[in-house]
Amino acid sequence: MTERAATIDIALQLARGDFRLDVALALPASGTTVVFGPSGCGKTTLLRAIAGLEPSAQGTLKIAGETWQDANTCLPPHRRPVGVVFQQTALLPHLSVAGNLRYGWKRAGAQTAVLDTWIERLALAPLLSRRPDTLSGGERQRVALARALVTTPRLLLLDEPLSALDAPRRAEILPFLEAVRREAGIPILHVTHAIEEVARLADHLVLLDAGRVVASGLALDLLNRPDLPLALRDDAGVVLEAEIIDRDPHGLLTLRTAAGTLHAQGAAHPSGTMLRVRILARDVSLALTRHDDSSLLNLLEARIVALDELPGGQVQVRLDAGGRPLLARISHRSLQRMQLREGMVLWAQVKAVALLL
Secondary structure (H helix, E strand, C coil): CCCHHHEEEEEEEEEECCEEEEEEEEEECCCEEEEECCCCCCHHHHHHHHHCCCCCCEEEEEECCEEEECCCCECCHHHCCEEEECCCCCCCCCCCHHHHHHHHHHHHCCCHHHHHHHHHHCCCHHHCCCCHHHCCHHHHHHHHHHHHHCCCCCEEEEECCCCCCCHHHHHHHHHHHHHHHHHCCCCEEEEECCHHHHHHHCCEEEEEECCEEEEEEEHHHHHCCCCCHHHHCCCCEEEEEEEEEEECCCCEEEEEECCEEEEEECCCCCCCCEEEEEEEHHHCEEECCCCCCCCCCEEEEEEEEEEEEEHHHEEEEEEEECCEEEEEEEEHHHHHHHCCCCCCEEEEEECHHHCEC
16 A cells, blocks of 8 residues: 555535634544544534535545545545444434444445444444433443444544543443454544543544644654643643553552553553553652652652743643653642752652553
């Protein structure tokens, strides 16, 4: 496959009242691209335009070298091989789960093995005889996800699939989305305004605001960049890749990262499993010397890279820990009391229960 054919090329414009979508992107035609931004920034409009559901959208759209839209061509929605999962699942209420899955599967003419595969991978076998109105929100989203996948799409579009779910249901479905990311073998565009979904799912990240692209690139690079709006949020932090070394009987994981060894509470996984750990700036404290006489299990030697003043008497400390970025958010009084300065080496401390996996 040529380099050009391995991309999703998007140059779309749409005007609606005072809002204008004007997006130009070259995205990888593999893995999960998360489109992240505040409500009303154009995320859903962009996905609808890619699916062909916005007739007034102008521009070009090429998926892995195949033109779906340009000045001379505009494939209608039914000719665009996309699977779409919206916030509201729109399952057919008069059909069982099995009926909903078979409806799209038959229309696509896919093989029986495809249907069986996604029933198994999304753990839907116990639900097949039930009607949509008897399912929980998380179960409905799993069915909607399987319904999209059994049509063997070339591209999967997910429009805030977790936004209507409460925290326990979101936690329930995230592992299934991670499985789809690993196993679907097709590019996924996932729209969200939830940073935890970005940290867990994104290979590539697009930051969108007011209909325009603020930044686009590898997810871990953008998540850890101090010059982007993400670094100014209340939940600012960094995301590190981690390898599971061990898990004790109480659920405490020992993780190997480039920044150092970390400990976090988490589910059982085989040793060697790779995952991502998110460390919020507000959960990191700083010490001038190493302390082994406290409950804090995570102690990382780090060097101060920069000190950024924030509103409300706060300071964001940019750190380098083993060549990886780390953020700490402290008060201005702590800055003065500790006499912190750029280049100083100190210890970053964080509770094991504060790490997000």
